[in-house]
Amino acid sequence: MSAPSFTADQTSRRSTHRAPAPRRAARRKHSVARPRRSTVLTLLMGLTAVYALMPLAWLVINATKTQKSLLDSFGLWFSGEFALWDNISQTLTYDDGIFVRWFLNTLLYVVVGAGGATFLAVLGGYGLAKFDFAGKRAVFATVIGAVAVPATALAVPTFLMFSKMGLTNTPWAVIIPSLISPFGLYLMWVFAAEAIPTELLEAARVDGSGELRTFFQVALPLLTPGIVTVLLFTMVQTWNNYFLPVIMIKNPDWYPLTLGLNAWNQQASTAGGQPVFNLVITGSLLTIVPLIAAFLLLQRYWQSGLAAGSVKG
């Protein structure tokens, strides 16, 4: 299998990555390597794009409606007064600005949880890829075995353990379990093995550089695309976290956004509760904007990182 080198500049040239093949096949007009574009296929793909984007369009459109026109207008078109800004300010100020608090909580869980998970995965993946040590096989077997263990099945025993340790209802109960990403470790392992030439490490050692210094100064810069990938995916996981906080956190002051939104939704569905569907919808929109922005802005990094994961996969 050809082992591509995963550097940032390689991905920036992605659009031309087919260049060598077509040139050789240029004598023929169309071939598997240089096919004719197909309108029919593009239209079919258009359907899948509609499927993927329709709910998001629904969300954006309905975030511009008042609670009243939400209930009596067609879902996929604008109606009534344009209430987006009203809805946003209402979302941010409702119940003494609890949404902002939830947003900050989520940020805390993401920065410490996903950041920490990435850090541990990078260290561990590098150690597994570049060192021989006693127990390496056992580490591999345990971690791969753990991927198959349903994480949510661990939630209940983890809760019981944490409540004995007095950690429940504190941010730690959410942060500590998010520090482990077996998939992140696996991805970093594969990535470090490909991206860091062993000769480079040997050279640094010959020059008298200690292992930690070699890691930070030589290896880390080469790992950047992999790190961004793992960071993005652990971020999504932590941002997405729902079941764990449901179990661990009873105090709404420590809710992440996902729990808060669901609480608003349930409030709307219970008899006598104030229906705040417009806030649920606007809040949902505000919740996904940062993640979508991160994915769009960092495209070139995570796409090359995922490619590395799938080579060995």
Next chain:
Amino acid sequence: MTAVTPITTGRRPPAGVSRSRRGRAGWVFVGPFMAVFALVFLAPIAYSLYLSFFRDQLVGGTSFVGLDNFQRAFEDEQFWAAVGRVLLFLVVQVPVMLGLALLIALALDSGRLYGKSFFRIAVFLPYAVPAVVATLMWGFIYGTRFGLVGNINEALGVSLPDPLSPSLVLASIGNIVTWEFIGYNMLIFYSALRVVPKSLYEAAEIDGAGEWRVITAVKIPAIRGALVIATIFSVVGGSQQIKEPSILQSLAPNAITTYFTPNLYTFTLSFSGRQQNYAATVSLVMGVVTMIIAYAVQLRGMRKEA
């Protein structure tokens, strides 16, 4: 996961002394991960194993009951109904989702599309949406009150079947999960396809293979590893389901029981039922069931590879 080749370092350090020093250095890097891993993965497993041998009663306190909890789990109809529901879900949803994801990846890889990068990012985008938000959105869309389904009924004067009714709710959940993960799986397949050497296609073409033949004989076998991994992840993810059903519960209380999926059942047992020992047992049994399924997928994938 079997396809992982343990990567050995290219060159061994020359002397024994430096080798043991390097060995310690290896643990310096892997140690922190393993320490936290032990706390949040191994300890809870051990703890639930311990819990599963006891019973906690209001009268009489905690007592050792041997395998009673396991016996109860094996005879528990609610639990096995939940397992059956999840299996049905897996058998239908995973092939549909992965099949579509593969078709999209092949279409992107074929180079026959206009606006390829737009499609790639558009189909992937739902992955960035948290499951809670995705479920809330689809829940609203499904709604016959002010959802799209309601709108369509009103506009066309028809009455579509209620997606949140007991007979359709599993399919509706399947749609949400498919929507969330189709792009992610597509991207895994697409990334794997991109590194298949182009010379293989050319060789096949010279042998007179058409595009469809190139796909079935060259492309799909070349990414079998990615297919197996994606299947395992989808199976494990699908059998753990709890977010989507538990959020939809407030919209469809009649259709989604408290034991709709095994995970929801454990959750109910330990928090509403306060039967934590039994909940731990059910978790363990479900973990084993999941591992057996994942292992079967892996074996099947490997056999085809051979």
